Amino acid sequence: MAEYSTFERDPWQRLLRTADYVNLLVYGGSEAIAAGRRVRELHKRFRGRREDGAAYSALEPRAYAWVHATLLDTYVRAHAHLGTPMSADEIDRFYGEYRGLGRLIGVREGDLPADWQRFCAYFRRTARYQLTRTASVDRVLSMVSNAMTPPLPMPAPLWRAVALPARRAVWLGGVGLMDPWLRRRLAIGWSAIDEAEFRVLGAVSRSLTPVLPASFKVTGPEHLRARRDAIAHGPLG
Numbered sequence: 001m002a003e004y005s006t007f008e009r010d011p012w013q014r015l016l017r018t019a020d021y022v023n024l025l026v027y028g029g030s031e032a033i034a035a036g037r038r039v040r041e042l043h044k045r046f047r048g049r050r051e052d053g054a055a056y057s058a059l060e061p062r063a064y065a066w067v068h069a070t071l072l073d074t075y076v077r078a079h080a081h082l083g084t085p086m087s088a089d090e091i092d093r094f095y096g097e098y099r100g101l102g103r104l105i106g107v108r109e110g111d112l113p114a115d116w117q118r119f120c121a122y123f124r125r126t127a128r129y130q131l132t133r134t135a136s137v138d139r140v141l142s143m144v145s146n147a148m149t150p151p152l153p154m155p156a157p158l159w160r161a162v163a164l165p166a167r168r169a170v171w172l173g174g175v176g177l178m179d180p181w182l183r184r185r186l187a188i189g190w191s192a193i194d195e196a197e198f199r200v201l202g203a204v205s206r207s208l209t210p211v212l213p214a215s216f217k218v219t220g221p222e223h224l225r226a227r228r229d230a231i232a233h234g235p236l237g
Contacts, residue, residue, distance in 0.1 A: 020227055021236040022071065025101045027220040036104030039236050051134055065111035066126060068102045073123055077177045081198075082205040083217075092116050127179070133186045141171075141188065172198045 024035040046058035058064065072095065079086050086094065095116040102112065113119045175188055176198035183190050215222060224231070 016227065016230075017234065017236060019223060020231050023220040023223050024231065024236065025104060027224060032101075032104055035236060036106070040106045042235055059106070061108060061111050065102070065107045068105070068107050069112060069119070069123060069126075072098055072119070074177060078173070081177065081202040082173070083209045084206075095119060124179075127182050128185065131182070131185065133188075137186060137188075141175075168197075169201060172201055176201075 021035065021039060025032050028035055040059070043058040043064070048056060050056050056063070075098075076086060076091055076094070092115070099107075099112055103109070113122050172194065175183065175190065176194070178186075178188070180190070209217070
């Protein structure tokens, strides 16, 4: 689906639209239903052929559900490493609620396992035996490491000063949250220095969590207010 993605042209805006989509589903209230329909309608036109020549559709049920599943896994992992780890009960509740949100975008009842324990087994099995490294993986990793445009309007000298640490933090967070065996399967390099920096990033983030204002910990409602015009007139996800 690389031909349909804007990630290479504007990775920061692509990440913002993903945040738009997730926050609308969680905090959008009645708007979440319309947002889910928009996302599914958008994906109807995403068709083509994979690198092996096989035809694909973005709405193929297993592939479509897998995208929803990756956000689940990332959220739980990010809480554990960068914030406050979720308890077993919190994870179970979160999984049930987020799995339910999948209905809004057309993920069917049986497309994801019924509980978190079985979801974890499904996620490991799919990642271990079905994911492969493709040219799209290379492009995403390259863009995360070398994104040249700033996420927000700012003077060029300021962007040059903050670009390298910003890109490095995004790369460490994205790749570091993967299981080591998945990094090996996808042939993504990860050195002892990477691991040390990832641990420092996590330690700093966790140390800040208790003293952050509530508005910094739950950013969804404010994100939707700030992005209202962009959400109303642009694509989601």
